[in-house]
Amino acid sequence: MLDIKFIRENKDIVQAGAKKKHVDINIEQLIALDDERLKQLKEVEELRGEVNRVSNDIARDQDETLKIQLIEEMRAVKNEIKTKEEKLKIIIEEWQQLMLRVPNVPDISVPDGKSDEENLEVKGWGDKPVFDFEPKDHIEIMNKLKMVDFERGTKVHGFRGYFLTNDGVRLSFAVWNYTMDFFSSKGFSPIIPPILDRKENFLGTGFLPQGEEDLYKTQDNDYLAGTAEVPLMGMHMGEILEKNILPLKYLGFSPCYRREAGSHGKDVKGLIRVHEFYKLEQVILCEASHETSVKFLEELNRNTEEFIESLGISYHTVINCGGDLGLGQVKKYDIELWIPKENKYREISSTSYYHDFQTRRLGIRYKDENGKMQYAHSLNATAIATPRILVSLVENFQQADGSVLIPEVLQKYMGGKNSIK
């Protein structure tokens, strides 16, 4: 959510930002509606003031006849208020719906473009593996090494179902433990959050009202979150934080649930796109400063790059174009890992910042040095997601004999083994 004052004062910028994100919204129309809202609000407030004043008179006045007369008068005013309030309520509801749809303004450095195909590569790292044999895809490799069981996975869960088994499980735990150690050393506090969450958390983070179809909903009207970002941001909902505890850096670990409603027919096989997976997520709440947000965006992205580098997998980093940004995102980097068999890069991580878009919806504030209330800024980034990362690990480090080499940094978490056979 943007500040209506900001929208009013910068309507051209906001409108241009929406266009860059390919979001269809008419800011002029919103402002006209806001004019009407303010006009009606003023009228209602004036009448309420009158009732308040006269009600006090009624309480003080001793003259019974006058009392009765005033009460009669106020009855009439009250009816007038009721009519006006109903009108105002309709306007406010429409206004709120519109406000929730106004996208945050993308940064000037965000490239134009409609979809992820127009994302801009800003960095490449590492050598792509060269094989002197025909490389296999992760499905074949993992099946053969009994790391996964897709057939029974679909039997039990349905489409996109999987069992991880044996070294598939051990490798997952190794990744999780290594990730914990790696990010803890960078000052992140580990958190296991509730992932079955109430609706407000999703509205606050911007996953709702749009995107309902991609969420699993329970019979209690709660939702399963697709990322720990949702509960970690909700954690401080409605709070006034002490300035000196900022920045808050959290490393959330959680299962993630996604209906993948919009991606039928995409990645229908294997572990790339599944309904249920695990993710370690970096989340930062910091002071309300653009420079600080930008600094942490670079830091978060660099953390994950370093992590991938330590595994030794070739990657590139892209800036997402306007059309590939979420409603609240100002700027986003994706890190994509090399998948040999597919001969292309696939997304493993996503880093973005929001200014106060989320914290305004969630009511996460602090008092600055001048005693002024500020909405904190928020950022989040993937640390690592399993089982997706296993795809890159087994495909990049596969050997001619069908075995898979384990990156050095993971070996101690695999009982010292250097390969999976």
Added chain:
RNA sequence: GGAGGGUUCGCAUAGAGGUCUAGUGCGCACGCUUGGAAAGCGUGUAUGGAGAAAUCCAUCAGGAGUCCGAAUCUCCUACCCUCCGCCA
């Protein structure tokens, strides 16, 4: 699942239909006092909105209602506490 008690300004509390325009204590800020400090005394100290300002409006968990008037009465929802039941 059942019964009862709660949710008020950063914290703790008062408040039971009309001087509640939410009091008090703690904390915090400023001032007086002092060689300096503490104590003491005084003043101030919730959030959001409208307005150039004076000021006005809203908010006592959230929502709906009764009333000229609601923190206070009624109903619904959420959460917390105690007890009973069930349970890894």
